[in-house]
Amino acid sequence: SQTIxxxxxxxxxxxxxxxxxxxxxxxxxxxxxxxxxxxxxxxLQLLFYSVGIGQISSxxxxxxxxxxxxxxxxILSSKKLLLSDSGFYLCAWSVPDRPFNxxxxxxxxxxxxx
Amino acid sequence: xxxxxxxxxxVSVSEGALVLLRxxxxxxxxxxxxxxxxxxxxxxxxxxxxxxxxxxVKGINGFEAEFKKSETSFHLTKPSAHMSDAAEYFxxxxxxxxxxxxxxxxxxxxxxxxx
Numbered sequence: 001s002q003t004i005x006x007x008x009x010x011x012x013x014x015x016x017x018x019x020x021x022x023x024x025x026x027x028x029x030x031x032x033x034x035x036x037x038x039x040x041x042x043x044l045q046l047l048f049y050s051v052g053i054g055q056i057s058s059x060x061x062x063x064x065x066x067x068x069x070x071x072x073x074x075i076l077s078s079k080k081l082l083l084s085d086s087g088f089y090l091c092a093w094s095v096p097d098r099p100f101n102x103x104x105x106x107x108x109x110x111x112x113x114x
Numbered sequence: 115x116x117x118x119x120x121x122x123x124x125v126s127v128s129e130g131a132l133v134l135l136r137x138x139x140x141x142x143x144x145x146x147x148x149x150x151x152x153x154x155x156x157x158x159x160x161x162x163x164x165x166x167x168x169x170x171v172k173g174i175n176g177f178e179a180e181f182k183k184s185e186t187s188f189h190l191t192k193p194s195a196h197m198s199d200a201a202e203y204f205x206x207x208x209x210x211x212x213x214x215x216x217x218x219x220x221x222x223x224x225x226x227x228x229x
Contacts, residue, residue: 034216043204043221044158059216090157100146100165101208103217105157 002027006091006106013113019064019078021109023091026072031093033074034103035066038088050074051096086113116141116207120220128228133177133192135223137205140186146208147188148217149179153201161203164188175199200227 003026013019025031035047046059048066056066063082067075074091088110092103121136139145146165150158162173169181175198179190188205202224206217 044219046216049216088155092158100163101217102148102160102163104160105150107157108155110155 002093002104004091004093004104004106006089006109008109009107010110011112013081013111015083015113016080019076019081019085019111021076021089021091021111023074023076023106024072025074025093028072028093028095030071030096032096032101033068034092034094035074035076036090036092038090038108040087044090048076081113083113086111116145116218118205118207118218118220120203120205120223122223123221124224124226126226126228127195129197130194133190133195133199133225135190135203135205135225137179137188137190137220138186139188139205139207141207147179147181148206148208149173149177149188149190150204150206150219151175151201152204152222158204161190195225195227197227197229200225 005024007022033050036044037047038044048058050056050068053068064078088108090108091106094101094103117140119138127133148163149161151161152158161177162171164171164181172178177192179188181188202222204222205220208217
């Protein structure tokens with residue numbers, strides 16, 4: 001069966017510090033991968049998605065970036081965090097080439113920028 | 115472009131009462147629709163999905179949803195609420211057969227179940 005992991009589970013960082021969040025998927029090959037952010041009391045905002053190694057599409061211009069160094073690894077980064085980067089970050093995967101594209105979510109990372 | 119509107123950011127019901135969470139969508143192509151549930155500080159779990167087969171879709175935990183094309187709706191229901199149903203619920207629409215293959219989510223409805 002497939003599983004998706006995210007770490008760390010929680011993170012408290014000062015403004016201006018770097019960020020690295022990691023997501024890995026097990027039990028599947030060549031998944032589509034996604035990063036979402038969920039701000040307090042708001043819905044999910046798609047940040048990045050990837051359909052293959054090294055292929056990253058950005059949805060929202062911001063100080064965040066994403067990378068996919070391996071087939072089942074997806075990393076969210078920032079060089080300098082802003083207060084507005086606080087939120088709950090969710091990684092998700094889906095089976096490629098399936099039109100209805102249901103997504104499966106990881107447990108999330110709670111990021112607080114102080 | 116597609117969008118999802120969830121009417122009511124907060125819904126409160128009594129234990130044993132009917133649960134009705136509303137979702138309306140807008141899509142330029144035949145939609146695929148989903149309901150997800152999120153418990154505090156957890157990821158999203160798929161409740162059910164509509165993929166152009168039966169219009170009445172049954173999901174986990176006794177939930178079901180009906181796709182109504184004429185009303186562009188996909189409301190989520192459960193005949194009898196349980197305390198464990200207290201959570202946030204998200205409706206989502208898929209772009210279907212496009213390269214992006216992303217989901218567009220509604221803003222969520224927080225369900226509170228009163229004893």
